[in-house]
Amino acid sequence: MGRLVCCFFLALAMWTTPAAPAPVGSTSQVPDELDRVAGVVRDYFEGWYSADPERMGRSLHPDMVKRYVDSLPDGRQVVHSVTRDLMVEMTRGGGGSKVPPDRRNIKVKVLEVSGDIAVARASSSEYLEYLSLAKCNGQWKIINILWRFQASPARTR
Numbered sequence: 001m002g003r004l005v006c007c008f009f010l011a012l013a014m015w016t017t018p019a020a021p022a023p024v025g026s027t028s029q030v031p032d033e034l035d036r037v038a039g040v041v042r043d044y045f046e047g048w049y050s051a052d053p054e055r056m057g058r059s060l061h062p063d064m065v066k067r068y069v070d071s072l073p074d075g076r077q078v079v080h081s082v083t084r085d086l087m088v089e090m091t092r093g094g095g096g097s098k099v100p101p102d103r104r105n106i107k108v109k110v111l112e113v114s115g116d117i118a119v120a121r122a123s124s125s126e127y128l129e130y131l132s133l134a135k136c137n138g139q140w141k142i143i144n145i146l147w148r149f150q151a152s153p154a155r156t157r
Contacts, residue, residue, distance in 0.1 A: 034110045037118045037133055040140045041108045044131075045122055049104050051097040053088045060084040061134065061141035068147055099125065126150055 040059045047055030064084040071077050082090075096104070105125045112119050116135035123129070129147040133140050 030113070033113045033118075037110045037113055037120060037140050038108050040133060040142060041110075041120045041122050041131055042106070044142055045106050045108070045124060047095070048087075048091055049096040049099060049101070049106070049124070051091060051093075051095045053092040056091040056095070057084070057088045059142055060087060061136060061143045064142055064144065066145040066147065096124075096126065123150065 043055050044059040047053070047057075047059060062084055064087070066082040066087060068080045068082075069077055070080055103125055106122070107124075108120060108122045110118060110120045118133040118135075118140065120131045120133065121129070122131060126149065127147055128150055129145055131142050132144040134143050135141075
């Protein structure tokens with residue numbers, strides 16, 4: 001009888017103990033949400049390369065900030081920031097449209113979606129970017145971007 005009671009309480013403890021959160025990068029996430037997040041990141045990158053300010057604008061939250069750590073010739077590092085409005089204006093001015101489509105090499109990977117927030121990694125022949133997104137009023141929007149130039153011998157400041 002003691003063994004039966006022990007098994008009962010063990011089963012009860014397992015049933016009432018909350019499950020551990022899914023590990024980062026878990027594949028148990030809702031496929032539709034992963035696709036939606038990837039679509040927003042694609043709108044951002046493809047909007048830039050096709051000089052489409054509407055596509056760029058719809059992917060970005062109004063308070064979005066894009067940041068880049070720059071190393072100055074004297075060794076100091078500074079952080080440059082770009083707002084949503086400036087990104088849209090730079091896109092309207094041509095964005096990355098001078099890069100031929102066959103040389104853009106755009107790749108998007110959604111790293112995690114957890115409820116109404118997500119993280120993605122996107123790259124092209126020129127850029128590597130980590131993007132934070134939030135679901136606002138039912139739509140995914142890019143909130144923050146941290147980026148750098150891709151390492152290449154041709155890239156100089």
